[in-house]
Amino acid sequence: MSLKSTTTTTPLTILVVDDEPDLVELISYNLEQQGHTVISAGNGVEALRLAKSRQPDLVVLDVMMPELSGIEVARRLRSQTETASLPIIMLTAKSDEAHELEGLGSGADDYITKPFSMQVLLARINAMARRTSGSGAGGRETLINLGEVSIDLEEHQVSVDGRPISLTITEFRLLATLFANEGKVMTRPALISSAIGPGVTVTERTIDVHVTALRKKIAPHSAMISTVRGVGYRADAPQRVEQDA
Known part of the structure; x- marks a missing residue:
């Protein structure tokens, strides 16, 4: 067919x-x-x-x-x-x-x-x-920097401590969404909509798996992405991470 x-x-x-x-x-x-x-x-x-x-x-x-x-x-x-x-x-x-x-x-x-x-x-x-x-600039900032992690939205590149790292498409969009909303708690459904896309059915656990992989890849800055129990995740600048520690 x-x-x-x-x-x-x-x-x-x-x-x-x-x-x-x-x-x-x-x-x-x-x-x-x-x-x-x-x-x-x-x-x-x-x-x-x-x-x-x-x-x-x-x-x-x-x-x-x-x-x-x-x-x-x-x-x-x-x-x-x-x-x-x-x-x-x-x-x-x-x-x-x-x-x-x-x-x-x-x-x-x-x-x-x-x-x-x-x-x-x-x-x-x-x-x-x-x-x-779908991550073209569209008049928005094309670079997002949070501490020693930098995202180039136009080139689809991420660097940690000045060295490039490889992310999957989903990991890239997750990181970009979290960093663009620094300090704001992002629910799992919101992250699914942003990183996976509308009309695609996945479980919230899927997001957890991707975030776990993402944290490993941005080490030693993994603590910048924190878990908000029962809600979702939040990205914070290093200064706030140190204050909360």
């Missing part, structure tokens, strides 16, 4: 990775109907090779694959400079929270449980594309 009425974004080059040929064919057909270019891999080793050589805009990655799992593929993609910021949508046949958290913890930006409709997958891809391209 093809989808002819889905709202499309700028055409992307998408790497589809799954060891089920029929599913790869179905996903590829529907993505191509939306104007996207598709490259495919049937295993994790091939996926890593194609991600490096073809530099896709986004990866749709199955978790359960022989030899090299999608979890390990995601971790390796995140560890390599060329692919560290590559958006990843994971597919899995397991719907329990533990596997979702494992997938997100490995560096995935989004997570879809099989079986799923093509409409859902395309909506997630479109949302991811908007998040990737």
Whole structure:
């Protein structure tokens, strides 16, 4: 089945990775109907090779694959400079929270449980594309500095103590939202809306996983992001963190 009425974004080059040929064919057909270019891999080793050589805009990655799992593929993609910021949508046949958290913890930006409709997958891809391209300046300040952490909204770059770090798209948008609202408590639903996007259903626990990963990446300044129990998170300048300590 093809989808002819889905709202499309700028055409992307998408790497589809799954060891089920029929599913790869179905996903590829529907993505191509939306104007996207598709490259495919049937295993994790091939996926890593194609991600490096073809530099896709986004990866749709199955978790359960022989030899090299999608979890390990995601971790390796995140560890390599060329692919560290590559958006990843994971597919899995397991719907329990533990596997979702494992997938997100490995560096995935989004997570879809099989079986799923093509409409859902395309909506997630479109949302991811908007998040990737939606942080232009638009007349706003393009640099946010909080202590020794600096965010360049236009270049999608973050530096800690003067050195660049690699963040996923979701982590970048989370950090930008928290820093832009310095001193203000941001609820989990508000962070979901900002970092994940409207119309995409995720649990509040998903935000917790991303924040945990984000804190590790901005070390030794992790304390700048504090948890407000039962509500959400708040970013504070170093001076306030020291006062509250």
